Amino acid sequence: MNYRWDWSVLIREPFADWLWSGVLLTLAISLLSWAVALTIGIVVGIARSAPSRTARLVAGIYIDVFRSVPPLVQLFLWYFVFPEMVPDSVGLWLKRDLPYPEIVTAVLAIGLFAGARVAEQVRAGIEAVGAPLLPAALATGLRPLQAFRLIALPLGLRAIVGPLTSEFLITIKLSSLSLTIGVLELTAQSRHVENYTFQGFEAFTFATIGYLVIGLCATGLMRLIDNRLGGAALRKATA
Amino acid sequence: MIVLDDVHKFYGSQQILRGCSATISLGEVVVVCGPSGSGKSTLIKCINGLVPFERGSITVDGVSVSSPETDLPALRARIGMVFQSFELYPHMTALQNVSLAQVHVLKRSQKEADERSVKILTRVGLGGKLGNRPAELSGGQQQRVSIARALAMNPQAMLFDEPTSALDPEMINEVLEVMQELAVEGMTMIVVTHEMGFAQRVANRVLFMDRGEIVEDTPKDQFFTAPSSERAKQFLNQVLTH
Amino acid sequence: MSDFDWGVIARSYSFLAEGMLLSALLVLVATVGGLIVGFGLALMRLSTHRLISVPAAGYVTVMRSLPLVLVLFWFYFLMPLAIGRPVGSLTSALIAFVLFEAAFYCEIIRAGIGSVRKGQSDAGLATGLRRWQVLRLIVMPQAMRAMGPLILNQIVIVFQDTSLVYVVSLHDFLTAASVIASRDGRATEMYSLVAVVYLMICLSITKAAEFYRRRRPS
Numbered sequence: 001m002n003y004r005w006d007w008s009v010l011i012r013e014p015f016a017d018w019l020w021s022g023v024l025l026t027l028a029i030s031l032l033s034w035a036v037a038l039t040i041g042i043v044v045g046i047a048r049s050a051p052s053r054t055a056r057l058v059a060g061i062y063i064d065v066f067r068s069v070p071p072l073v074q075l076f077l078w079y080f081v082f083p084e085m086v087p088d089s090v091g092l093w094l095k096r097d098l099p100y101p102e103i104v105t106a107v108l109a110i111g112l113f114a115g116a117r118v119a120e121q122v123r124a125g126i127e128a129v130g131a132p133l134l135p136a137a138l139a140t141g142l143r144p145l146q147a148f149r150l151i152a153l154p155l156g157l158r159a160i161v162g163p164l165t166s167e168f169l170i171t172i173k174l175s176s177l178s179l180t181i182g183v184l185e186l187t188a189q190s191r192h193v194e195n196y197t198f199q200g201f202e203a204f205t206f207a208t209i210g211y212l213v214i215g216l217c218a219t220g221l222m223r224l225i226d227n228r229l230g231g232a233a234l235r236k237a238t239a
Numbered sequence: 240m241i242v243l244d245d246v247h248k249f250y251g252s253q254q255i256l257r258g259c260s261a262t263i264s265l266g267e268v269v270v271v272c273g274p275s276g277s278g279k280s281t282l283i284k285c286i287n288g289l290v291p292f293e294r295g296s297i298t299v300d301g302v303s304v305s306s307p308e309t310d311l312p313a314l315r316a317r318i319g320m321v322f323q324s325f326e327l328y329p330h331m332t333a334l335q336n337v338s339l340a341q342v343h344v345l346k347r348s349q350k351e352a353d354e355r356s357v358k359i360l361t362r363v364g365l366g367g368k369l370g371n372r373p374a375e376l377s378g379g380q381q382q383r384v385s386i387a388r389a390l391a392m393n394p395q396a397m398l399f400d401e402p403t404s405a406l407d408p409e410m411i412n413e414v415l416e417v418m419q420e421l422a423v424e425g426m427t428m429i430v431v432t433h434e435m436g437f438a439q440r441v442a443n444r445v446l447f448m449d450r451g452e453i454v455e456d457t458p459k460d461q462f463f464t465a466p467s468s469e470r471a472k473q474f475l476n477q478v479l480t481h
Numbered sequence: 482m483s484d485f486d487w488g489v490i491a492r493s494y495s496f497l498a499e500g501m502l503l504s505a506l507l508v509l510v511a512t513v514g515g516l517i518v519g520f521g522l523a524l525m526r527l528s529t530h531r532l533i534s535v536p537a538a539g540y541v542t543v544m545r546s547l548p549l550v551l552v553l554f555w556f557y558f559l560m561p562l563a564i565g566r567p568v569g570s571l572t573s574a575l576i577a578f579v580l581f582e583a584a585f586y587c588e589i590i591r592a593g594i595g596s597v598r599k600g601q602s603d604a605g606l607a608t609g610l611r612r613w614q615v616l617r618l619i620v621m622p623q624a625m626r627a628m629g630p631l632i633l634n635q636i637v638i639v640f641q642d643t644s645l646v647y648v649v650s651l652h653d654f655l656t657a658a659s660v661i662a663s664r665d666g667r668a669t670e671m672y673s674l675v676a677v678v679y680l681m682i683c684l685s686i687t688k689a690a691e692f693y694r695r696r697r698p699s
Contacts, residue, residue, distance in 0.1 A: 003562055068683035069676045070641035073655060077676055080668040169546060176548035180647060187551045191558075200559045207551055208543075214547035289603050316609025330622045339618060340608035359527035385604075392608060 009199045010206055016056065019203070022189030023210050029175040029185060030214070031106055035169055036111025037118050044115065046121025046153065049131075051144060066116035072177050075109040079181050099183030112170045121163050126156030129234050159234040165222040169215055186210050240265045240300060240427060241286060241396065247294035248281055248451075252399055255281050256292065257451040263429060265394075268422045270438040270459075273448035275476060280323075282448070283398045286429070287315045299396070301323040314345050319389025323401040325381045327373040333360060333384045334369040337391050345392065345477060351480045352391075361389045363417050379410030396427040435478055439463060447471045489667045490674055493657075500657025501678075503571075505576060507643040507653065512586075512636055514579035519586030526591055537587075539665075544584035549645050552581045557649045582639055589631045593624035594688045634692035654657050654678070 009015050037230035047059035047142035049091030066074070070175060079102070084092040190207035194200035224230060241263040248256035252378055257277050263269050271279045288304045288311045297304040302314055325348040327336050331337040332357050335480070341352035360366055363383040373381050383404055387398060399418065403411045414438050422428055422441045438445055438459065445462040449470050455462060466472050490497070494566055503676035544552070556577040560568045597620045605615035644655040652660065662671035 002565060018516075063599040064684055064687070065680060068637075068680045068687065070644045070655070070679055070683075072647065073672065073676050073679055076655075076668075076672050078517045078661070080662070081672050086671050161582075173546070173548040177645075179550065187548060189555065190551070191554055194558060196555075200562065204551065204555050204559065208547060211547050211551065237633060284603075287607055289606060294539065310605070312609045312611050314609075315607055318607075320604075320607035322604060322607075324600055326600040326625075328604075328619055340536075340605075340610055343614050343618065344609040378588055388608065 005201070006197075006199050007202050009193060009197050009202050015193045015197065015203075017207055018184075018189045018192055019186070019210075022184060022186035022207075024216075025103075025184065026172070026175050026186040027214065029103065029110070029178055029183070030172040032107040033110035033114060033175065034168055034171045036107060039112035039165070040112060041118025041122055041143045041167075042157070044119035044127070048119060048123040049126045049152075049156075051148070063116045063119050064115030066113055067120070068198065071110065071113040071174055072180065074113055075106065075177055075181060078109045079105045102178065102181045102183045106175070106181065106183055110171060110174045110177065113173065114167060117167050117170070118164065121167060122156065123164070125160035126152055128156075129159040130154075130156035154235060158229040159231050161222060161226040161229055161231045162235065165219055165226075168218050168222060169197070172211070172214055172218060241429070242288070242298045243282075243295070244297070245295035246282070246285060246291040246292050248278070248285065249292065256285070258295070259451075259453050260295075261429065261446060261450075261453060261456055266425045267443050268426075268430070268441055269444045269446060269447060270427060270442040271446045272433065272435070272438065272455075272474070272478075277448040278451040279448050280400050283429055283431055286316045286415055287320060287462070288396060289320075298448065298457060299458060303372060310342070314355055314420050314425065316340070316392055317395050319386075319392060319394035319397040321382070321385050321389055321399045321402045323404050325373070325378070325385045325405070327381055327385055327388070328374050332370050332372055333376070333387075336373070336384055337388045340388070340411065341391055354389055356387070360384065363387050364413070370402055377410060378406045379413045382410075382414045383408065383417055386414075386421075387461045390421075399428065399430040399432065401431050401433070403432065435475075436465075449474075484642060485670055486667060487666055488672055489661065489670055492694065493661045493665075496661065497654065497657050497674075500652050500654040503624065503646075503651065504640065504643045504653040504655075507574065508640050510575050511578035511582045511639050511643070514585045515576075515582030515639070516590075516632075519588075521589055522583060522587035523590040523594065526587065541584045541587050543586075543637035544581055547581075549577075549581055549642055550648050552576040553577050553645060553649050553674065563575070570646075570651050574646050574649055574651055578639075578642070582635070582642075585635055585638075586632075589628055589635060590624070592631070593628035594620055596627040597623045630694040633686055637686050637690075640683060641679070642685075 010019065041191040044059045044062050047055040048063065050056060050059075068076075083094045085091075086094070094101065130148075132146075133151050133155065134147050140142065142150065149223055176187040178185055180193075184192065186207050190203040193203040197203070243259055243261045246256050246259045247254070256339070259278075259282055261269075271283065273279055281290055282326055285292050286299070286304065290301035290303065299314055299318065304314065308404070311424050317478065327333075328339070330432070331339065334353060337360060338352040341355065342349055345352075347355070357366070357369060358384070360369060363386060365380060365383055368376060368384075373384070376384065386402075389395065403414055411434070413433060417426070418437070430437070430442075437473060440473045442459045445457060445459055446453050447454070447462065447466070447468070448468075453464060454468050455471050457467070462471070463475070466475060493597070502561055509695070522541060523652070527657050528534045528537075553574060556568075556573040557570060560573050568632045594616075601623065602615045605619045606612075610618065645655055646653050647656045647659065658671040658675045662668040
């Protein structure tokens, strides 16, 4: 291998600056899309296990559609197609006045995709942990809606924090898709450095370690929350 | 034939077996009993090397179970084992269950193995269930298939790990009868069981275990009439007054 | 913009079909290769020797925390440097896919093997079968039942993943569509078509997996 190693690119300006801005952008996109995914996932997941047939049907369609179209295709739809489909004034605003249009689009697209996956976990959690307790709750005189809101839902949500860890990791990895519409996140910046310096091994190693560290932090954070809520014990009790 | 010498077993810091020693000779039927958690199942799983142990030795016909040079599969092929939860292979028929190891361990031809399987399954009263999967058999039938699976290997000794504990009461006898026949024919057997009636009828000796120790190792009659330890007396009181 | 031109789909049919063929090739190689490598990794992870299990576990953890785009870049830009001669983008993508998906198949296979009760292998061992015979004759046939739906779901994910070869300019289905979208200025038609096609294919496989899981409760 005829390669001239030069790890100093990682600390030399402007490359260090590029890489670190990539890390920050990856973090920002990951966290924001995760917030979107959790919001949508919980709402749709509850609808999916709600007593109403219509709610279940609509939620089911959302989950099926958003899980089945590849996230990259969804991103392109939101970025290239959506502004053309809406009334001209809205389209114009989206193209001209929306601040950070690429980042906002990426966050929404990734969040909507991951939200469908989170919704499935929420439904599974409510079904596995919360639902078996419903008869007991009803027997104490609670109305169905109260039993769902007071017993099945909180228990189900607590139990899924553990399983949600892998969805969080998937969301972090998905943030890299935003490079296809020009967002300079971590992967894009490492490619950028490679392009300028031809020190690809160093640049990609930086990105690799970056993702590993972010992933470990995310796993640790979720485990902390799971321990606080006693999720593992809940899952075990109904396994 | 089977010699246990000062066997110690730990799970982490917990000690399961505390220096168990015993000798089982050819043709003997030994019943192992004791309260749950006393280490009975662990002890007999040590004999065919399914559970490794940290100290002491077990030899079968002079061959050490724990020595790294021992060909463990060959040794296991000579000792049949019957499990509490049957452990029949659910994806195979009764016949296939019994023939599998004959073909793959003893290298019998499929035809030869199947012929022997039919003979043995018929002997345990299941000649009509050859093509049935375990899920289509009752618990008692499953356990008899599992005995047939072990017998098909022409074992020199048989280990039974609570063979009737998972059975409905009305099925216990059909399994015990098969075991009793084996004993009468002179099979060397080590049986972990709570069936004291079986022990009284069939056993030569009783090993009583408590908290990882073999507390008593006495001939059957003496065990039931005059147990020497206080713990055995208590245990007998509990199981016999039930 | 209301004047859609759906004729653009008919006109570019063969170009799109070639793209779909490449997507299918990627799925096939990634799944078959991923299952083989993943099976090896799963066996390593199940080993009692830490020298064997720890590196496999490390490999799986690293691969599972990296975005596929980055892995594709590693092989596309750096494999030629590492071996000192050019590597086609297809070859580099195929290798990246096999090594990447292997980590996920490893976990599926490990879960499948883990779903078989320990008593089953004890029973096999007790009759004198050797470890690999127990694995082949007793454990794997039962593990397959648990793994079937999970493998089908992973194939859906692999199929979706193949769209990422866009970043190394391989003409899979999505990239082919995007080429036409920008050449003819027909983004709406092309991306809608792509979404519908992916939706139909992925949804049918997902539903098949659900049906399979329900028909065979574990």
